[in-house]
Amino acid sequence: MIYLDNAATTLRKPREVIDAVVSAMQSMGNASRGAHDEALHASRIIYDTRCALAELFGCSRPDHVVFTCNSTEALNIAIQGAIRTGAHVISTDLEHNSVLRPLYRLQEERGVLLDFVPADRSGKLDYDDFERLIRPDTGAIVCTHVSNLTGEIVDIGRIGKLAREKGILFIVDASQSAGSIPIDMEKMGIDILCFTGHKGLMGPQGTGGMCVREGVEIHPLKEGGSGVQSYRHRQPEEYPTRLEAGTLNAHGLAGLNAAVEYIRRTGLEKIGEKERSLARRFYEGVADLDSVKVYGDFSTQYRGPVVALNIRDYDSSEVSDALSQDYGIATRPGAHCAPRMHEALGTTGQGAVRFSFSWFNTEEETDTAVRAVRELADE
Amino acid sequence: MIYLDNAATTLRKPREVIDAVVSAMQSMGNASRGAHDEALHASRIIYDTRCALAELFGCSRPDHVVFTCNSTEALNIAIQGAIRTGAHVISTDLEHNSVLRPLYRLQEERGVLLDFVPADRSGKLDYDDFERLIRPDTGAIVCTHVSNLTGEIVDIGRIGKLAREKGILFIVDASQSAGSIPIDMEKMGIDILCFTGHKGLMGPQGTGGMCVREGVEIHPLKEGGSGVQSYRHRQPEEYPTRLEAGTLNAHGLAGLNAAVEYIRRTGLEKIGEKERSLARRFYEGVADLDSVKVYGDFSTQYRGPVVALNIRDYDSSEVSDALSQDYGIATRPGAHCAPRMHEALGTTGQGAVRFSFSWFNTEEETDTAVRAVRELADE
Numbered sequence: 001m002i003y004l005d006n007a008a009t010t011l012r013k014p015r016e017v018i019d020a021v022v023s024a025m026q027s028m029g030n031a032s033r034g035a036h037d038e039a040l041h042a043s044r045i046i047y048d049t050r051c052a053l054a055e056l057f058g059c060s061r062p063d064h065v066v067f068t069c070n071s072t073e074a075l076n077i078a079i080q081g082a083i084r085t086g087a088h089v090i091s092t093d094l095e096h097n098s099v100l101r102p103l104y105r106l107q108e109e110r111g112v113l114l115d116f117v118p119a120d121r122s123g124k125l126d127y128d129d130f131e132r133l134i135r136p137d138t139g140a141i142v143c144t145h146v147s148n149l150t151g152e153i154v155d156i157g158r159i160g161k162l163a164r165e166k167g168i169l170f171i172v173d174a175s176q177s178a179g180s181i182p183i184d185m186e187k188m189g190i191d192i193l194c195f196t197g198h199k200g201l202m203g204p205q206g207t208g209g210m211c212v213r214e215g216v217e218i219h220p221l222k223e224g225g226s227g228v229q230s231y232r233h234r235q236p237e238e239y240p241t242r243l244e245a246g247t248l249n250a251h252g253l254a255g256l257n258a259a260v261e262y263i264r265r266t267g268l269e270k271i272g273e274k275e276r277s278l279a280r281r282f283y284e285g286v287a288d289l290d291s292v293k294v295y296g297d298f299s300t301q302y303r304g305p306v307v308a309l310n311i312r313d314y315d316s317s318e319v320s321d322a323l324s325q326d327y328g329i330a331t332r333p334g335a336h337c338a339p340r341m342h343e344a345l346g347t348t349g350q351g352a353v354r355f356s357f358s359w360f361n362t363e364e365e366t367d368t369a370v371r372a373v374r375e376l377a378d379e
Numbered sequence: 380m381i382y383l384d385n386a387a388t389t390l391r392k393p394r395e396v397i398d399a400v401v402s403a404m405q406s407m408g409n410a411s412r413g414a415h416d417e418a419l420h421a422s423r424i425i426y427d428t429r430c431a432l433a434e435l436f437g438c439s440r441p442d443h444v445v446f447t448c449n450s451t452e453a454l455n456i457a458i459q460g461a462i463r464t465g466a467h468v469i470s471t472d473l474e475h476n477s478v479l480r481p482l483y484r485l486q487e488e489r490g491v492l493l494d495f496v497p498a499d500r501s502g503k504l505d506y507d508d509f510e511r512l513i514r515p516d517t518g519a520i521v522c523t524h525v526s527n528l529t530g531e532i533v534d535i536g537r538i539g540k541l542a543r544e545k546g547i548l549f550i551v552d553a554s555q556s557a558g559s560i561p562i563d564m565e566k567m568g569i570d571i572l573c574f575t576g577h578k579g580l581m582g583p584q585g586t587g588g589m590c591v592r593e594g595v596e597i598h599p600l601k602e603g604g605s606g607v608q609s610y611r612h613r614q615p616e617e618y619p620t621r622l623e624a625g626t627l628n629a630h631g632l633a634g635l636n637a638a639v640e641y642i643r644r645t646g647l648e649k650i651g652e653k654e655r656s657l658a659r660r661f662y663e664g665v666a667d668l669d670s671v672k673v674y675g676d677f678s679t680q681y682r683g684p685v686v687a688l689n690i691r692d693y694d695s696s697e698v699s700d701a702l703s704q705d706y707g708i709a710t711r712p713g714a715h716c717a718p719r720m721h722e723a724l725g726t727t728g729q730g731a732v733r734f735s736f737s738w739f740n741t742e743e744e745t746d747t748a749v750r751a752v753r754e755l756a757d758e
Binding site: 001003005008009011013017018021022025026027028029030032035036037038039068069070071072073075076096097098100101102104105108196198204205206207221222223224225226227230231233234235245246247248249250251252255317320321323324329330331332333334335336337338339348 | 380382384387388390392396397400401404405406407408409411414415416417418447448449450451452454455475476477479480481483484487575577583584585586600601602603604605606609610612613614624625626627628629630631634696699700702703708709710711712713714715716717718727
């Protein structure tokens with residue numbers, strides 16, 4: 001099997017990640033208040049993971065790294081908890097439903113006004129649109145770092161600079177970038193960075209979180225046991241406990257910690273470059289085919305390791321099925337939870353077949369995928 | 380090390396649970412729409428886990444088993460999502476902060492009116508109080524199955540019968556009972572059963588969920604990617620997708636599936652009986668000591684495998700520290716996130732030292748804990 005669905009989840013994890021989860025499952029207590037070694041052991045690993053992620057993302061305070069079960073939860077906490085009733089919010093056509101649906105919810109339930117920066121037919125944004133759309137009551141900009149469909153990398157630093165100048169909260173969805181593309185919250189002007197653990201970070205499913213800039217107020221989505229201040233009627237106000245109720249997935253976080261260490265040791269730039277070069281190799285292998293339509297602007301060299309395409313007018317699910325059954329190649333068809341992006345690309349009916357690459361893929365696998373697409377295109 | 384903090388998390392897991400997680404981390408794609416084997420493999424394991432839990436808990440529909448990252452999240456979804464603004468709600472002094480804090484939140488933010496069935500000095504409820512407290516506008520009863528502090532088992536079936544007669548929504552926190560005490564949602568009249576995976580069920584941290592009776596309406600707490608109906612602006616209405624946004628912790632759920640199978644094969648009654656007998660053995664070993672105060676009513680034989688106590692007027696944290704450092708015994712001191720229970724027991728200042736037992740503990744370990752308490756009590 002050749003696994004090219006890494007934008008959904010990186011199937012192959014570093015051996016250290018699995019070993020760390022196994023070790024945690026054999027040794028960890030519950031990481032809340034508790035004096036015994038097993039509880040302290042869990043607390044320490046969790047704190048180490050906060051430190052590792054704070055360093056990776058340029059977050060000045062490890063205690064402002066909050067853990068969630070995935071990036072969707074982090075985005076819900078950020079969007080529901082930090083955007084005030086009736087505010088104007090700017091987002092983009094590139095967003096995943098994990099951004100769109102929480103925003104539509106605020107529109108329906110809390111009178112939030114939404115504007116979307118449109119994507120053109122190649123999935124690109126016009127950055128001047130952000131400035132044009134800003135109003136006096138604009139409370140937040142919510143934007144993905146990388147499109148999960150076209151691989152377009154958004155110039156987050158540029159938007160962050162604008163947001164900071166105008167005093168607008170800036171929330172970034174790093175689901176497709178964390179682990180492969182450098183992120184520096186401070187330099188990029190990001191207020192809340194939401195990430196998942198099981199994609200580019202190569203950690204276990206059930207992990208993710210958000211880095212919150214000091215001073216940003218977020219109302220918790222959930223409340224419950226905190227292990228501290230147990231006689232308070234409400235969740236403690238201090239980060240990270242403020243946004244973390246109940247027992248964390250410390251088993252998974254031990255794996256995420258090992259994954260971040262693996263990335264640090266290997267080099268995030270090196271990992272990203274390999275992934276991008278495999279995607280480029282794949283693109284170049286199929287781009288000349290008249291019967292293949294590739295989405296996105298490939299004149300840009302710096303892009304996420306994702307290639308979405310269609311063959312003739314074939315339904316994307318049928319193509320993906322054929323790739324799986326006849327060639328043993330795992331891809332993802334359909335809408336990829338990115339409805340506005342498909343509307344911009346004109347692919348709402350057909351969807352698209354997405355090939356997404358990871359550090360563990362090889363040139364041989366990439367070439368096999370090229371040959372498979374060429375054969376299907378010739379049929 | 381003798382681990383007697385199983386009410387916080389069962390440290391020791393069946394070997395099959397760890398093996399299942401490892402296997403999942405080596406083979407699973409992302410369990411949403413996707414045709415390839417790895418995605419289908421993840422979907423199948425998740426569905427199997429729903430079926431196993433539906434059977435375990437007497438939930439008539441596997442698709443109404445919803446996964447969350449822990450029971451706190453499940454309780455937040457249930458309490459925030461199913462209780463209407465301004466309703467009257469009955470709960471009890473036995474509750475954990477994962478019930479209390481979401482209820483206090485509704486009190487502050489949505490005008491919900493709260494009444495608590497009081498616990499007496501031995502932590503017992505008077506069931507007639509539930510009937511007395513019911514009013515025409517009572518919308519819900521929220522109740523734990525087992526006190527995490529005294530081990531008192533609440534007669535859920537009795538409350539459920541009353542709730543059903545009166546047409547009142549009945550939400551049960553099974554954090555301390557799932558896996559050790561039989562639960563049958565239908566027979567017990569439970570509308571929403573919230574559970575965690577990492578305690579009595581002996582699964583990984585980061586797993587948990589809720590079983591929802593058919594026809595119960597719950598407004599989602601989070602919205603996002605669902606893999607289906609991607610062009611809808613809001614989360615799909617069908618269970619379980621309705622309440623599950625983003626990528627599930629399928630690695631953890633594979634472990635939970637193996638854990639439930641282990642319990643099924645071993646026998647839940649057998650597991651529960653062993654745990655209870657170890658707790659009873661421990662209780663009987665220390666109950667005669669004048670300088671030891673044990674909390675809860677031990678004239679009842681049928682109780683959760685938990686013994687909370689204090690020695691003289693010693694701070695519970697100091698006793699727990701001594702047990703850990705001098706005897707290698709892991710217990711939990713303090714408030715256990717159960718503030719109303721400590722108020723009822725008169726232990727808000729001192730807290731209590733909790734010994735909690737699991738299937739993997741032994742009589743020898745129990746006897747060592749007895750000797751340790753006797754020595755500390757003699758000092």
